Amino acid sequence: MHPRERRFPLAGEFRRTKLTGMFLAFDADRNGYLDQHDFQGLADRIHRQPRVAGDPELAQRVSEVTLGWWDHLAAAADRGGNGQVGLDEVLAMVDRLPAMLDHVNATSDAVFDAVDENGDGRISRAEHRRLVDTWHGQEVDTGDVFELLDRDGDRRLGRSEFALLWAQFWISDNPADPGHLLCGPLPEPARRPVCELSRTAVEFCMSMDTLSPRAARAAPRRGGGSGWTRSPLRSPRSWIRHWRTG
8 A cells, every 4th residue: 555545644643543433433522632520421322222221230340330330530630620631631641541441341241241231142233233322322324334343243242352453443543443443433643734724835835836825825815914915026827925914
């Protein structure tokens, strides 16, 4: 693959994109922070799964692991002590997960049992779809995600398969690992402008007639101007765009 075609050029950038989707799924009130209420909201959504609703012991396990993660996150990342954690703090917490595999695996087991509605020890495509909807708190078009997760093609995810995918979702930085899709399609990464230039650099490039029209349109506009004007310094047939500062 050509370097320019890589969607996630850096491991850190890929992780941020992946965990931004997780953050938005948890942040039910969209205030830009996670708090205990957001984790309780996730636990409540899982409690509505048929198997959990009919099994008080499983419901207790779900509550313990879900709210337990908030306790870990708050203890490690809530530096302000205000009961709120931002995305950067979540990213810092995730760096510690390789040393917390017992907690990661316990969560995987609880989620697997909650989603395995008929208790057959395998998660079907329909059951996985309900997991994704529960995770996000809304219906999500999963497309062909399940086929990408089901590497052996048996149309089911066993407990060990699920545990590996769960660990990949939280710990791996390798975009090729299928576990990144366990909780649904990843959000599109932030797109950067074609040309990220300062005002002075833009003017210089345009004066040298080296900035393409496409790059000029993509360059950030400042000063409240409405657009680009034709230069009086060249003939009408020569379109040089100048920065409007009015």
